[in-house]
Amino acid sequence: MRVLRAAMLAASMLMSMQLMAQEMRYYDLYWKEVDKEKAIYYSTEDLITSQPPLIRVTKYFIDTGARHSIVHYVAAAHNAGKEIRQGSRMIWNKEGQLVLRETYENNKLTDSLISYYATGGIKRLEIYKDDEMLEGYVYEEDGTQITYYPFEQMPQFPGGDQAMFQYINRKIKFPKSALKAKAFGTVLATFIVGADGIVRDIEIGQSVHPDIDMEVIRVISLMPPWQPGKQDGRPVPVRYNIPIKFGYN
Incomplete structure (x- = not known):
């Protein structure tokens, strides 16, 4: 009986993983969830059996099918509607060139954030610990270091x-x-x-x-x-x- 229950549980988990991998969501240019007909991107999800278990969300360009990004979330929190990043996050351009790589620990940036030029050279290197940036460098395409500027800058109304x-x-x-x-x-x-x-x-x-x-x-x-x-x-x-x-x- 225990063997049967274990087999049924394993089959149920496998089916759940397969269904999760097949689930697709569609997004417009501004990452708002929309119907497939209006979508620019789509995403799939699959379960990674690590400790803790993670959900890997992979997004694609809908017109070419090329991979856009991969991000990992803590599975238990993700299934409860909370997004806690854990592990690597990577973004590619349409040509398949990696343009960003960063690492999270319990939703906090840790280790490094690295962005790349289309040629593969490093554009930005930031070192983090517990979401706090310790060092930051920005480079020209030829490798020359230039004055640092923030990775993200919010839009601003004229005059503030x-x-x-x-x-x-x-x-x-x-x-x-x-x-x-x-x-x-x-x-x-x-x-x-x-x-x-x-x-x-x-x-x-x-x-x-x-x-x-x-x-x-x-x-x-x-x-x-x-x-x-x-x-x-x-x-x-x-x-x-x-x-x-x-x-x-």
Whole structure:
């Protein structure tokens, strides 16, 4: 009986692993999960029987099938909806050249982060311990060391955060319908700042009143171009969140 139970358990685990490996998720250019027809990337998951057990998530370019990235998560946390990185994370370009390699321990950067030029030369070397950078170096393609700049730089409204909130306060109009309904609170707006600095894909993550939501979307859609976010010196699209409070002055 014990042998039978063990065999059934092993078969169940194998089936679970096979199903996990076959599961696909699809993403748009901004890594938002979408239907397959709108996707730029897709991902698969499989279980690695290490200690602790890990989930390996592999992402691919949907048009070529070329591998985009591999990242490992703690399986127990991943299955519970939490993302705890553990082990290596690697990213490739469409031509198959490795462009980034980094290592995590319990969701904290550790050891090294290394980025590469398309030629294979090192572009950036950062040394970490418990998510704290101890040393950082950046190089030209010919190997010449240059002034260090951060790996990730957030997008910025012209003039900075203070100028952004001044713009919002100046442009926003409290809808009469919301005033009448005494709809006060904080709206959380989320949007993409593209690699070109243009704001797009505005959504309301936390609503107070439908007319307030529309007013927030209107004002954000009229924003001037931002300074785009950068990753390793290259402009990239970044998802950005803004809380906007509506209440009595």
